[in-house]
Amino acid sequence: MSNEFWEKKPIGRVLSVSGSEARIGLFADALQSAANSDDATLTVGKFLGIVRNRSLLVGIISQVSTEVPLLVREEGYHGVASIDLMGELISGDVAGDPHFLRGVTSYPAIRSAAVMLGTAELRMIYNGDKSAGIELGCLQQDMMVKAYANIHDMINKHFAILGSTGVGKSSGLASLLRQILAARPDLRIFLLDAHNEYANCFGDSALVVSPANLKLPFWLFTFEELLEVIFSGRQGSAEEVEILTELVPLAKVLYQQTKDGPVARRSKAADYSLDTPVPYRLKDLLALIDERMGKLENRSSRMNHRRLITRIEAVSNDPRYNFMFTDANIGGDTMAELLRHLFRWRPDGKPMTVMQLAGIPSEIVDAVVSVLCRMAFDFGLWSNGAIPLLFVCEEAHRYVSADRSLGFQPTRRALSRIAKEGRKYKVFLGLVTQRPAEIDANIVSQCSTLLAMRLANDRDQEVLAAAASDAATNLLRFLPSLGPREAFAFGAGIPMPTLFTFPELPAAFIPGVQAVSDEPAPESTNDQVIDSAIERWRGALMAKRLLEGAR
Numbered sequence: 001m002s003n004e005f006w007e008k009k010p011i012g013r014v015l016s017v018s019g020s021e022a023r024i025g026l027f028a029d030a031l032q033s034a035a036n037s038d039d040a041t042l043t044v045g046k047f048l049g050i051v052r053n054r055s056l057l058v059g060i061i062s063q064v065s066t067e068v069p070l071l072v073r074e075e076g077y078h079g080v081a082s083i084d085l086m087g088e089l090i091s092g093d094v095a096g097d098p099h100f101l102r103g104v105t106s107y108p109a110i111r112s113a114a115v116m117l118g119t120a121e122l123r124m125i126y127n128g129d130k131s132a133g134i135e136l137g138c139l140q141q142d143m144m145v146k147a148y149a150n151i152h153d154m155i156n157k158h159f160a161i162l163g164s165t166g167v168g169k170s171s172g173l174a175s176l177l178r179q180i181l182a183a184r185p186d187l188r189i190f191l192l193d194a195h196n197e198y199a200n201c202f203g204d205s206a207l208v209v210s211p212a213n214l215k216l217p218f219w220l221f222t223f224e225e226l227l228e229v230i231f232s233g234r235q236g237s238a239e240e241v242e243i244l245t246e247l248v249p250l251a252k253v254l255y256q257q258t259k260d261g262p263v264a265r266r267s268k269a270a271d272y273s274l275d276t277p278v279p280y281r282l283k284d285l286l287a288l289i290d291e292r293m294g295k296l297e298n299r300s301s302r303m304n305h306r307r308l309i310t311r312i313e314a315v316s317n318d319p320r321y322n323f324m325f326t327d328a329n330i331g332g333d334t335m336a337e338l339l340r341h342l343f344r345w346r347p348d349g350k351p352m353t354v355m356q357l358a359g360i361p362s363e364i365v366d367a368v369v370s371v372l373c374r375m376a377f378d379f380g381l382w383s384n385g386a387i388p389l390l391f392v393c394e395e396a397h398r399y400v401s402a403d404r405s406l407g408f409q410p411t412r413r414a415l416s417r418i419a420k421e422g423r424k425y426k427v428f429l430g431l432v433t434q435r436p437a438e439i440d441a442n443i444v445s446q447c448s449t450l451l452a453m454r455l456a457n458d459r460d461q462e463v464l465a466a467a468a469s470d471a472a473t474n475l476l477r478f479l480p481s482l483g484p485r486e487a488f489a490f491g492a493g494i495p496m497p498t499l500f501t502f503p504e505l506p507a508a509f510i511p512g513v514q515a516v517s518d519e520p521a522p523e524s525t526n527d528q529v530i531d532s533a534i535e536r537w538r539g540a541l542m543a544k545r546l547l548e549g550a551r
Contacts, residue, residue, distance in 0.1 A: 374414040
């Protein structure tokens with residue numbers, strides 16, 4: 001650190017120190033200078049430094065007042081500022097540059113000089129090692145300074161973006177993921193797009209998957225997930241569940257015997273669990289149910305079998321479920337192909353997958369998300385982390401609610417497993433939500449880097465206060481007044497608690513914005529859209545009627 005810096009004129013001196021907080025007595029000329037400055041230098045959120053031996057302690061102003069006790073004023077001070085100590089700039093040797101360390105190793109002494117931090121010092125703090133950093137945006141306290149995050153700490157230890165609706169959360173996420181794509185070409189990103197708003201955000205770098213081009217075969221679903229589909233999110237009857245419990249493994253055996261031929265080792269039902277991800281044909285399962293029904297004499301038991309057959313046929317014939325049942329009776333082990341496709345084993349210039357969920361029937365969205373989360377983790381587990389994968393979950397409060405009685409439990413378990421164990425297998429988690437108070441606190445606690453945007457709800461702010469370090473707690477007072485795209489970041493990936501503004505994205509990359517032609521659509525196109533909508537509308541209602549009739 002240069003000698004010129006140590007010769008900066010002090011704006012005040014330390015009056016008291018308590019834990020991570022210091023109170024600074026301010027000189028009259030410093031207050032006058034701040035009053036005449038357009039950027040209000042001495043105000044909440046700005047930075048001060050305290051000179052200490054060969055280091056400069058760095059703090060953020062949390063309170064400023066001119067209500068000064070008489071004894072303090074008699075010592076020549078005309079104002080008092082409270083600062084939260086965050087870290088220190090350590091002076092290098094004669095040839096070395098100063099470097100920033102989080103935390104304080106040497107606390108300030110009474111009457112130590114306090115100085116303003118300029119752009120040069122802030123760059124030393126926030127720019128850090130750019131080779132391992134991604135640009136978050138501009139520092140709110142000094143727009144000339146770029147705020148960087150350590151990409152390895154941020155991703156490897158999970159992160160979360162929290163903020164109310166309409167504060168720029170989606171744009172912030174898109175900006176962040178674009179930076180990650182550029183900085184980590186080895187990483188694959190899988191984004192759960194709850195509202196189909198990210199299709200255009202990543203240009204040619206992302207594969208957009210929707211129910212129209214997704215093939216997620218029903219046999220990849222665990223038994224719990226399959227029940228969620230067959231019974232449309234309701235509790236299945238004990239008799240029908242028992243029938244499936246016995247016959248699903250037999251259907252797997254039938255397929256395997258057909259595939260291997262008569263000379264192969266004869267498979268048995270005991271070889272397969274209900275959740276073993278091996279193919280079987282829907283027609284084999286229905287035939288087994290029908291065969292068993294034909295051997296029954298009890299009318300009530302026969303009705304249970306008939307009702308189950310009707311239920312399965314209604315679901316499999318529903319056009320909204322085509323992504324699960326298109327090839328249900330053909331068979332074929334497509335698991336390897338699906339894993340390569342979804343998780344971009346060979347990216348071909350598209351290392352990211354945007355999974356659009358809005359077209360999936362609402363009653364089975366949770367089951368589909370459960371399958372995707374589980375497959376992401378298991379792929380990392382059984383491949384020994386061959387491909388680093390960042391799994392980003394929007395609307396996270398829906399899947400891991402703080403109320404454990406809500407939601408689909410397999411989805412909760414799958415996401416929890418990624419949060420708790422995923423980093424061991426290079427499966428990392430990014431959570432996005434506007435309701436942090438409604439997320440399971442155990443999941444949030446696994447996210448070591450938090451980016452909080454405007455939050456007006458007291459309960460949401462309490463969640464952040466519990467996650468923040470003591471030194472950052474005072475900064476949470478800014479949350480209700482943050483502007484669009486502004487965020488408060490803290491945690492493992494951030495040099496020190498940071499207020500910054502996400503960059504404004506080009507119009508073509510803003511989430512939810514689709515390319516629009518100035519030319520009106522031809523009437524024939526409008527007619528096709530209407531006819532298609534009516535056909536899907538009626539088809540869905542007919543399928544729903546069949547399902548209700550089967551209950």
